[in-house]
Amino acid sequence: MDRTTPLDRPLPDEQPLYWRVATQLLGELRDGTVPPGERLPAERQLAGHFGVSRETVRQALEVLRRDGLVATDRRGSHATLPGLPVQSPASLSFPVGVRAADPGALDRARVSWETPPPEHAEVLGLAPHRPTLVHRYESAGADGRGRRTAVTSFSAVALSEVEELARYRDRADGAASAQLGRTYDWMRRAGLTLHHRDTITPLADTPSVRVTRRVHDQYARPLEITDLVVDAQPDALVYEFTLPSAG
Known part of the structure; x- marks a missing residue:
């Protein structure tokens, strides 16, 4: 038959x-x-x-x-359809704006379980005052210049689908060091296809810029939002994107 x-x-x-x-x-x-x-x-x-x-x-x-x-x-x-294998784009690092390895830089990262900023809650579809996992990153050059601060809030979808992130809930006291550099790898391993959009906005009357990254999955469900503020006077932001050819 x-x-x-x-x-x-x-x-x-x-x-x-x-x-x-x-x-x-x-x-x-x-x-x-x-x-x-x-x-x-x-x-x-x-x-x-x-x-x-x-x-x-x-x-x-x-x-x-x-x-x-x-x-x-x-x-x-x-x-198992034929096609190009999925690569881990080097440019899609977490959080947006994280420095490349620099022994002279002063970096700090920590996580807390708290109510996110209102604008984050709205983007992530969280009810008002509902807590979630919030990641904070701070960095400055060895001379103290080029300061970068980033605040990331994760959605309920990210915490329910990505086991590695969910594990941080019980130890997210805001003090312990948190290394979430592999966040996007964890999301992809959980079966999530990542779509991100970065918006760069100069801040009025300052040499700083704000970079806002929004990430959602293949079903348009929000996963995270990051706000990065960079002292851009002595620094430059470089973003690299690689798109495979259609052939």
């Missing part, structure tokens, strides 16, 4: 629900919403995304798995 696939599917009126979900998911895999080799979101996330039950998601994944479009191992399911 010939096998039916999302590429050779029944007529629309005859398609069971799981087949329609498989077709939609295949479309997202092809357009890069989930890059090749990246882990797919958990079944419960996919169920919420498509508005179906987890059993329907399992059936849809089985359709794609049968045709080698999805593979499943102990860590979950991932796309």
Whole structure:
């Protein structure tokens, strides 16, 4: 008996629900919403995304798995469509504005569990006065110039999906040192595709600039927002972006 696939599917009126979900998911895999080799979101996330039950998601994944479009191992399911492997962009460091390794720089990073700034809460969809994980970064050159201060607030989605971040809740006392430089790697390993937008704004009557970074996932769910203020008079901000060719 010939096998039916999302590429050779029944007529629309005859398609069971799981087949329609498989077709939609295949479309997202092809357009890069989930890059090749990246882990797919958990079944419960996919169920919420498509508005179906987890059993329907399992059936849809089985359709794609049968045709080698999805593979499943102990860590979950991932796309196997051909394409460029996902790289960790060197420019997407956490937090935005963090200095390259400099033995002369004075750096400090810490985390706390507190109510974020109101504008952060609004962007992240947090209720007023609801606490979350807040990361603070401070840095200055060996001569005290070029000061940088960054405040990052994480969303409920980030804390529920990224195990490494969630672990900080119980030790986020605002005093202990916190090394979250691999935050974006952790997010990607959790199956999240990262989209970021950086906005640079000069501050009136000062030599400083403000950089605001917003990061969301493949489902447009906010993950974090960072506000960085840089004394730009002796310093320069350099951002590098690499886009793979279409060929």
